[in-house]
Amino acid sequence: DLGQLRNVEEVDVDGLYLRLTALRESIEELDIAVSIGTSYQQQLAQAREQQAVDSAEEQPGSLLDSGLDFFGSIFVWREWDDTPDIAQPSRELVTVKQTVNLMLEQSQLSLLTRRWTVYQQNLQRARDLLQSHGAASEQAVSQILSELDNLLAGDLPAELPDISQSLRMVRQLNFRPPASVDGAPQ
Template sequence: MAEESETPKILEELSKSNAAKPVSQTSRKQKNARRRVAIIVILFVPLLGGVLFLGYQQQSLTSRLATLSDENQQLTQSLSVQSGQLVQLRENLLALPEPVRVDDSVLRELEDSLGAEIQRLRQQLADLEIEAVTTESEPKFSWKMQEAGYLLRMANQKLQLEADPASAIVLLEQADTALSGSENSNVFAARQSIAADLVRLKNIEQVDREEIFIRLGNLAAQADTLDLIGSMRGNFPNRRASDSQPVEIDMNADGFIGQSLEFLESVFVWRKWEETTEVMLAPGQDSLIKQNLRLFLEQSQLALLMRDTELYQRSLRESLAWLQRYAMIDSESGQNIVSGISELSVISINPDLPDLGQSLDLVNQIK
């Protein structure tokens, strides 16, 4: 009984398996068919593109051939027209009358004159070429002359307006170098004059105005340290006390008169003035004296900047006279100021400078 119950199940499974096999075979066939179609499509697309490209090329060639055919027809027509024109020209030339003889003597004369003019122009051109070569071979003589003249004018301006011999010497040396570079024998006189100007300028003592100005400022600052005559008189009582000796009266002195004289000598100090009396200073006048001394020295500084020799010397003389009148010039500070003023007074702040007009005229005369 058990075997009979299992038999239908087995039969049912067999029937299901048999029914599933045709379905799987059908799907395989469909897949294979799709693959074939895809391969055919892939192969057909390039073929179709090639066919289309060939069609486009054929159409382009056809249109190009048509264009060339039209151009060929136009060229043929133009050739036929030109051929007709040539035939017409031949006929016209054959129909021309015999040439008329003309007197060409005038033309020959004109030709000869033109030939002579051309020859003259050629000679002038050759001369200009030679002159250009000669000019190029020279070291630009005119430029050198202009450079030397400009440098001389600048040097003269430095001397006359700025009183600067150092800069003038440099400019003169540059002008001499320019003349030397011209390689011309006519510059000898000008170079000789420039050399003389250089010697005169180099012999001039160089004035350091900045140093003089600073020294004057230092002397003005030292005015506050001066010992004036009033302070010397103020110290006179102290010196008198130190010089006086205690009085010892000798009771055994001979006579009353001798004792009286000794007593008076002990009380009073008798001094002999070695110099003439100076001006007595009022209280507070020492600051005014020092201020006036500073003003004199500052006035000297102003004269230095203005290059006013007369004012410079007068201010220094007044400063020195002021010191000798009111200050103790024997002291260390007084001697320093007096020696400084004396040294500055011998310096020429505005020395005589040469005029470069002669050298400039000689350069301008060179040709």
């Protein structure tokens, strides 16, 4: 049993813990709503392009054009100067951010307790969730995904060997009543 314990590779738990802490801070600073805003901007631009194509395809003397011209002479049409920003991120994205942060925290806990399987499962779940909800083109998200990949690729030792049998034998030796010099129990 002692030989098995000596053969267990030493893992830099402190270094991994600090890397996970830095990742959690990056997640806190990450603005997932930016990806929604970018997506919204792209959808708005596509809708405008589609409207331009549709209006070019319409006949110049259509009823709609004449109606718009009539209302244009009565009312002042005004375009918004800029597109509206998203005031608050959706609840789903806030939940995703909190869930990823929680999974990284669980990875830290399993790292401290040396439960390597749980550590890697939580890292993988956090990576999958962030990849499915974050904009992979965004630099901050891609850096976090890269760091998660590096942590997942790290070699971790197998679970610690079972030394319960040796521990039981040591306890039996410690609790054995002392024998007298002449062999009679005291």
